[in-house]
Amino acid sequence: MKKSNPKWTQSAVSLRYKSSEDTAPKVTAKGKGLVAEKIISLAHANNIPVQQDPDLVEVLSQVDVDQEIPPVVYQVVAELLAFVYEMNKDYP
Numbered sequence: 001m002k003k004s005n006p007k008w009t010q011s012a013v014s015l016r017y018k019s020s021e022d023t024a025p026k027v028t029a030k031g032k033g034l035v036a037e038k039i040i041s042l043a044h045a046n047n048i049p050v051q052q053d054p055d056l057v058e059v060l061s062q063v064d065v066d067q068e069i070p071p072v073v074y075q076v077v078a079e080l081l082a083f084v085y086e087m088n089k090d091y092p
Contacts (some may be wrong), residue, residue, distance in 0.1 A: 012040050013029070014028045015077065016028045025069050026066060026068050027069065051080050051083065056076055059073055
């Protein structure tokens with residue numbers, strides 16, 4: 001939905017993936033409204049890249065915090081992580 005829609009509420013999901021500890025990326029935080037704004041603000045403040053993908057957020061919002069993402073979204077999240085790794089390489 002677009003921001004101009006009065007029923008639109010911003011949503012955010014944060015992920016963590018440490019290859020030495022995790023078998024798959026895990027949801028570390030999720031929220032809507034003010035909580036989503038805080039997640040995004042903290043990401044920006046800590047130079048963590050933010051990717052906007054409403055469909056992916058909708059799927060990941062169904063995953064509990066501290067749980068691994070479902071295999072159905074591995075490909076999309078792998079592409080997202082590749083983007084993040086590339087950004088980290090270019091902007092350490």
